[in-house]
Amino acid sequence: MxxxxxxxxxxxxxxxxxxxxxxxxxxxxxxxxxxxxxGKMEFFAPVEPEVKIEKVTCAACQKSYDIDFPRCPGCGSPNPKMAK
Ligand SMILES: [Zn+2]
Ligand SMILES: [Zn+2]
Structure with missing residues (x-):
């Protein structure tokens, strides 16, 4: 609302x-x-709830970052969920 x-x-x-x-x-x-x-009426299109991006926790430095990051922004370790 x-x-x-x-x-x-x-x-x-x-x-x-x-x-x-x-x-x-x-x-x-x-x-x-x-x-x-x-009595004025206003119409609004319902807004989709913001998409929550899954987070990955870096095994090396424990920093949490978005799953679509190829590397940890803290220490540069490759994202284990991104097998590419
Ligand atoms: Zn009014
Ligand atoms: Zn890290």
Whole structure:
């Protein structure tokens, strides 16, 4: 949920719920927020949660780094999960 302020009267918008929209027959989910004061509605596309990148812990220096790094940024040891 976000904190959004009404573009018209600057009141904080209330989260109303999710709505299914079908523009052009295409299924779209939207999060609906409405202004309690003037009734202005805002639609937002739900944002996918950020993808968590798996971490590797370096056996040599115990530094934790992203699994898609070919080498440990701390000591330069090759990433054991990257067999290339
Ligand atoms: Zn408003
Ligand atoms: Zn290391």
């Amino acid at each position: 976000k904190t959004i302020h009404c573009p018209r009267c600057s009141k904080q918008l209330n989260f109303v719920g999710e709505a299914g929209l079908k523009p052009g027959g295409q299924d779209l989910k939207a999060e609906v927020y409405a202004c309690p004061k003037c």
